[in-house]
Amino acid sequence: MPGHSIALPTIFTRHFETVIEAYLLCVRSEDRIRISRYEDGAPCVKQAAALPTKSDFIADVELACVRALAGHPRLLALWRGVFVEERFSETKVRARLPAEFHEIAQRCGKELWRRIPSVSNYFLLTTDQQRVRRAARTTALKQLDSDHKEANSVEAQRRNARRRERYAERKVERENLQKEKAA
Secondary structure: OOOOOOOOOOHHHHHHHHHHHHHHHHHHOOOOOOOOOOOOOOOOOOOOOOOOOHHHHHHHHHHHHHHHOOOOHHHHHHHHHHHHOOOOOHHHHHHHOHHHHHHHHHHHHHHHHHHOOOHHHHOOOOHHHHHHHHHHHHHHHHHHHHHHHHHHHHHHHHHHHHHHHHHHHHHHHHHHHHHHHHO
16 A cells, blocks of 8 residues: 555564464463563573473563563563553554554564474473474574575675776776877
8 A cells, every 4th residue: 555654564573473472371371380580591491301381481482572672672661561561552552653563573573483483382392302493493594594695795796896897997988088188
């Protein structure tokens, strides 16, 4: 639509919506262990062979979002107010601050995509299994990124060679014009 200012959802914003929906279900369920403290770093499951709990999921989501919004205090406060403390209505924030909400969804979605790629698999895999999958996924993403950079590098070299050729041609033309004017 021409003039439509709302950004289209990306893979990260969709993933953010999916994870936050599961997060809110876990937070609002009564059969979870209440936690009060956790540290930034590794996943919250202390025993590597144990399956994660709802509390672990909540902690991992909160840590990932805090990490993603670390340099943006206003977005972090907004995220905490909407999802953690539930002081603000999500629908009102979406309506009144669509750009900020989209930025939160983008930043958090990207970090959640990296940390929790699949909510359904999160509860089926032990911490060790998640770590192995994350390492494989990271390696594959780095390989894709390096392939992309390599292709871009080759294209950039071609572009630069064409620019140098055009510059040399124009320099010769300018020198010829100056010789004609002098003569």
